Amino acid sequence: MHTHPSIFSDDDRAQARPVLNRLLSGLPDDDRARLLALCDTVRLEAGQVLYEPGQTVDHIYFPVGCLISLLAVAEGRMTLEVGSVGQEGMIGASVALGHGQALVRAVVQRAGRASRIDAAAFRAEFKRTASLQRLLYRYTDTLLAQAIQIAVCSRFHVLEARLARSLLITRDRLQSEKFHLTHEFLAHALGVRRVGVTKAASALQNQKLISYSRGNIEILDSAGLEAASCRCYELVKDDGALGMANVFL
Amino acid sequence: MHTHPSIFSDDDRAQARPVLNRLLSGLPDDDRARLLALCDTVRLEAGQVLYEPGQTVDHIYFPVGCLISLLAVAEGRMTLEVGSVGQEGMIGASVALGHGQALVRAVVQRAGRASRIDAAAFRAEFKRTASLQRLLYRYTDTLLAQAIQIAVCSRFHVLEARLARSLLITRDRLQSEKFHLTHEFLAHALGVRRVGVTKAASALQNQKLISYSRGNIEILDSAGLEAASCRCYELVKDDGALGMANVFL
DNA sequence: TTGCTTCCGTGCGTCACCGTACATACAGGG
DNA sequence: CCCTGTATGTACGGTGACGCACGGAAGCAA
Numbered sequence: 050m051h052t053h054p055s056i057f058s059d060d061d062r063a064q065a066r067p068v069l070n071r072l073l074s075g076l077p078d079d080d081r082a083r084l085l086a087l088c089d090t091v092r093l094e095a096g097q098v099l100y101e102p103g104q105t106v107d108h109i110y111f112p113v114g115c116l117i118s119l120l121a122v123a124e125g126r127m128t129l130e131v132g133s134v135g136q137e138g139m140i141g142a143s144v145a146l147g148h149g150q151a152l153v154r155a156v157v158q159r160a161g162r163a164s165r166i167d168a169a170a171f172r173a174e175f176k177r178t179a180s181l182q183r184l185l186y187r188y189t190d191t192l193l194a195q196a197i198q199i200a201v202c203s204r205f206h207v208l209e210a211r212l213a214r215s216l217l218i219t220r221d222r223l224q225s226e227k228f229h230l231t232h233e234f235l236a237h238a239l240g241v242r243r244v245g246v247t248k249a250a251s252a253l254q255n256q257k258l259i260s261y262s263r264g265n266i267e268i269l270d271s272a273g274l275e276a277a278s279c280r281c282y283e284l285v286k287d288d289g290a291l292g293m294a295n296v297f298l
Numbered sequence: 299m300h301t302h303p304s305i306f307s308d309d310d311r312a313q314a315r316p317v318l319n320r321l322l323s324g325l326p327d328d329d330r331a332r333l334l335a336l337c338d339t340v341r342l343e344a345g346q347v348l349y350e351p352g353q354t355v356d357h358i359y360f361p362v363g364c365l366i367s368l369l370a371v372a373e374g375r376m377t378l379e380v381g382s383v384g385q386e387g388m389i390g391a392s393v394a395l396g397h398g399q400a401l402v403r404a405v406v407q408r409a410g411r412a413s414r415i416d417a418a419a420f421r422a423e424f425k426r427t428a429s430l431q432r433l434l435y436r437y438t439d440t441l442l443a444q445a446i447q448i449a450v451c452s453r454f455h456v457l458e459a460r461l462a463r464s465l466l467i468t469r470d471r472l473q474s475e476k477f478h479l480t481h482e483f484l485a486h487a488l489g490v491r492r493v494g495v496t497k498a499a500s501a502l503q504n505q506k507l508i509s510y511s512r513g514n515i516e517i518l519d520s521a522g523l524e525a526a527s528c529r530c531y532e533l534v535k536d537d538g539a540l541g542m543a544n545v546f547l
Numbered sequence: 548t549t550g551c552t553t554c555c556g557t558g559c560g561t562c563a564c565c566g567t568a569c570a571t572a573c574a575g576g577g
Numbered sequence: 578c579c580c581t582g583t584a585t586g587t588a589c590g591g592t593g594a595c596g597c598a599c600g601g602a603a604g605c606a607a
Contacts (some may be wrong), residue, residue, distance in 0.1 A: 072516050082330075088588090111302075121446045121447075121449060121450045122450075123450045123453075123454045124529065127450075129449060129450055129453050129454075131446050131449055143439050143442075145435070146435035146436065146437050146438065146439045147435065147438075147439025147440065147442075147443075148436075148439070150448055152442065152443050153446060156394050175571085182431070186394070186395035186396060186435070186438075187395065187396050187397075189395065189396075189435075189439075189442070190395045190396025190397070190401075190438070191396065191489055192394075192442065193392075193401065193438070193441065193442050193445060194396075194401050195444050196369045196442060196445045196449060197380050197401055197402060197445050197448060198370075200370060200378060200380055200445060200448060200449035200452065201370045201371075201372045201376075201378055201489075202397050203449065203453050204372075204376075204378050204452050204453070204489045205378075205489065207373050207563070207564095208563075208564075221424045231583085231584065231585090232584075232585070233583090233584080240450075240454065241564075241565090242564075242565065242566075243584095243585090244564095244565090244566095244585090244586080244587085245563090245564065245565085247572095247584095247585060247586060247587090248564095248586090248587095250585090251585095251586080261585095262585090263572090263573065263574080263584055263585080264583090264584070265581080280373060285427075358569060456593070456594095457593075457594075480553085480554065480555090481554075481555065482553095482554080482555095490594070490595090491594075491595065491596080492554095492556090493553090493556080493557085493594095493595090493596095494593090494594065494595085496554095496555060496557090497556090497557095497594095499555090500556080510555095511554090511555090511603085512553075512554055512555080512602095512603065512604075513553090513554070533568095
């Protein structure tokens with residue numbers, strides 16, 4: 050189930066082969082073709098902000114190789130990651146489901162490509178395509194599960210465990226044991242101070258579970274890190290898998 | 299906008315007139331009639347647990363006069379309310395949208411009636427009724443917004459403000475300035491110790507914002523309580539309103 | 548009255564995390 | 578080589594909430 054065939058590098062080489070977004074690949078051929086015809090492929094750069102809460106969503110994105118972080122924004126500079134979206138997901142679903150405004154900030158955590166579609170075009174396609182509807186309901190349900198789990202996690206679990214969870218999830222999304230992620234960024238995701246992350250990360254490094262230097266993080270002991278993390282990891286992970294498992298209910 | 303025409307009592311008299319669930323009343327007449335034909339009306343008692351996380355959902359409920367609390371369950375006895383559903387909402391949507399398992403515990407906070415429908419019947423009706431689909435997407439989106447806001451709130455805001463918010467939301471859902479709610483119950487909702495609630499509630503009472511005794515809570519100074527609460531109140535409140543505002547996008 | 552249950556209040560030591568400030572260390576460009 | 582910016586490390590008092598334990602008070606029933 051968990052094959053990490055090779056250590057992917059952090060740059061574009063990992064995305065050389067034209068992989069399709071896994072949500073889209075779950076669609077029947079004709080529906081997918083019609084949707085893809087409306088998409089264009091864009092390159093997203095790390096740090097780029099795609100949505101800001103309250104803003105009208107004008108494009109939907111299906112990541113291919115990039116990783117998007119969903120940050121709930123509180124007053125001040127406080128943020129909290131309520132979900133992350135990689136190849137297995139999409140952002141902007143609320144444009145078809147709810148009022149067409151973003152609930153959270155969507156920021157690119159790792160650069161890469163994505164299929165992008167205009168909001169109005171997507172909405173029209175959504176209306177006529179049953180398979181697309183099923184996909185979206187299911188995925189929204191998965192996002193909700195993620196948000197709920199993260200709410201619980203950030204309420205009850207200590208920082209060190211939450212950090213471990215966060216790193217493991219990033220690993221899964223990127224299919225790589227090493228990736229770039231500064232303490233500062235993690236602090237925003239976890240809703241804590243940067244120094245808090247530094248302290249927790251030091252602890253994990255002292256236990257030989259990870260190593261890092263100037264943002265380059267490597268997971269050394271995957272099993273050990275899972276032990277140090279909270280159960281939330283497995284729950285969110287499984288949910289992601291389940292979300293994709295049987296799209297046809 | 300905010301009319302609290304009369305102080306409703308805590309018992310059944312407030313529900314004497316046959317009010318319809320507001321989600322259902324948003325449906326076109328024929329669709330609603332067909333759905334209602336499949337429903338039966340049940341009386342839900344306070345404390346009753348309708349769903350438990352992971353369990354298969356066998357019935358969908360549309361509250362009429364009762365109030366349902368959605369509690370995310372962590373290990374141990376820890377719980378955290380990630381949303382509450384009154385006349386303006388429903389529970390069990392995931393049976394049609396996602397995998398048919400409950401994400402959270404659903405417990406009756408205030409006794410009352412609800413329209414109930416069998417899961418399979420609902421799913422079938424959902425498939426054929428476009429207006430019902432729109433309603434559900436929108437409402438799920440609203441639930442997601444609620445969950446996100448609560449995640450932020452419980453991460454960043456102090457207990458006293460969160461308690462104030464929680465009381466205000468309960469007030470809005472019940473359309474009544476007085477209701478029954480023990481410190482113990484609030485502790486479960488807020489994910490804190492019972493003594494924590496006692497302390498925060500004392501503080502609010504000393505400020506003459508509320509009064510309470512043996513579970514009977516009364517809001518004395520609505521404006522003052524809003525000032526003591528965090529902005530999350532307005533966000534969740536508005537979202538609820540917006541969720542209902544224009545169902546036809 | 549007694550007894551029981553439910554609900555609320557207090558006290559105390561502990562702890563994770565906060566806000567702030569300052570100190571190092573590495574990396575790349577000039 | 579310096580210089581500058583980014584990334585990481587350390588230190589310290591403050592505080593909100595925790596866990597636990599016990600005390601009191603209101604309601605109910607026999």
